[in-house]
Structure formats: structure tokens, C-alpha cells
Amino acid sequence: MTERWLDEVEMRAWVAFLDTSNLLLQRINQQLRDDGGLTQPQYELLTRLAETPDRRMRMAELADALVASRSGLTYQVSQLEKAGLVRRETCTSDDRGILAVLTPQGEQALLKAAPGHLRVVRENLIDLLDRDQLVALADTLSQARAHLRSAGNG
Known part of the structure; x- marks a missing residue:
């Protein structure tokens, strides 16, 4: 099977997506380092924990x-x-399960970094x-995203 090369419009869309993603992540990472000493993955992790009702999530689900x-x-x-900023606990319903738990200090770090993060994204x-x-x-x-997740790629 011969690969289909990207045409001009497809290549323009792909390069724009890559460049925008990379440039935005660079700015987000700089802001998070400056405002909270966090990386983007750490900020995202803290955010996911903060969004749960009890501020905790199984490590496998979080991954x-x-x-x-x-x-x-x-x-x-x-x-x-x-x-x-986070602590680990054993899951009470499954001894093999480990929970990541947002600490009060983690919540404060998130609150400190969030305004700048929001500003950069906006x-x-x-x-x-x-x-x-939008x-x-x-x-x-x-x-x-749905295609990639259903294909087992994340």
C-alpha cells in the first residue's frame, strides 16, 4: 500500500497544530515554573485530583x-x-490499589498557579x-481524542 502524503491544506493544519501545541506548552511550563514551581504534568495531576469529590484517585485511573x-x-x-503536595494511601477496598491524595499544601500550590495558568491559556x-x-x-x-482512546493509544 502506498502511503498518502499530506496535501497542502492537511500539512498546513498539521504543522499549525504542532507549532501551536509546542509554543503554548512552552509558555504554560514557564508560567507554572515561575508562579508555582510546577511542571505542566504536575499541574495537570493536581488539577485532576482537585476535581474529584474527595481529592483522591487511584493511581491507575489517574494514569x-x-x-x-x-x-x-x-x-x-x-x-x-x-x-x-500529594500523598499516597492504600485503597481500603483493594489492598493492591494505591491512591494519590491531594494535600492541603497541594491545593494551595494549585490555587497559587491557577490564575497565571488561566491567563496564559486565555x-x-x-x-x-x-x-x-471554539x-x-x-x-x-x-x-x-475519542479515536485515539478507542484505538488503545491512551
Whole structure:
């Protein structure tokens, strides 16, 4: 089977996606380092824990939610644990299960970094698009995400 090369419009879309993703992540990482001493994966991890009602999540579920390897998640949790932002607990319903738990210090770190994070995301993406463009972007990326998740790639 011959590979189908990207045509001009497809290549333009692909390169724009890559460049925008990389540039936005660079700005987000810089802001998070400056405002909270966090990396983007650590901020995302703290956010996911904060969104749960009891501020805790099984490590396996957290890895899936973050699209991270188990070893990568373990490393991030270890770093956050050393900083006092997360702690690990054994799951009461399953002795093999480990929970990542957001600490009060972790919640404070998240609250400290969140305003700057929101500002960077708004200034560099959200506020540049009108409502129809945002809906189209969300729909398009959601479709790609659903395909990738159903294909077992995250």
C-alpha cells in the first residue's frame, strides 16, 4: 500500500497544530515554573485530583486520565510527594490499589498557579477564537481524542 502524503491544506493544519501545541506548552511550563514551581504534568495531576469529590484517585485511573505511563505517573507523584503536595494511601477496598491524595499544601500550590495558568491559556488560545471557532476546535479535538482512546493509544 502506498502511503498518502499530506496535501497542502492537511500539512498546513498539521504543522499549525504542532507549532501551536509546542509554543503554548512552552509558555504554560514557564508560567507554572515561575508562579508555582510546577511542571505542566504536575499541574495537570493536581488539577485532576482537585476535581474529584474527595481529592483522591487511584493511581491507575489517574494514569489513564492523564494519558501517562504508570512509571511516568509514579515519578510525578513521587516528586509531588517530596514537596508535600500529594500523598499516597492504600485503597481500603483493594489492598493492591494505591491512591494519590491531594494535600492541603497541594491545593494551595494549585490555587497559587491557577490564575497565571488561566491567563496564559486565555491570552494565547481561548480569547483569540470566537465561540464558533471554539466549538469547532473542541468538537474536532474531541473526535480525534475519542479515536485515539478507542484505538488503545491512551
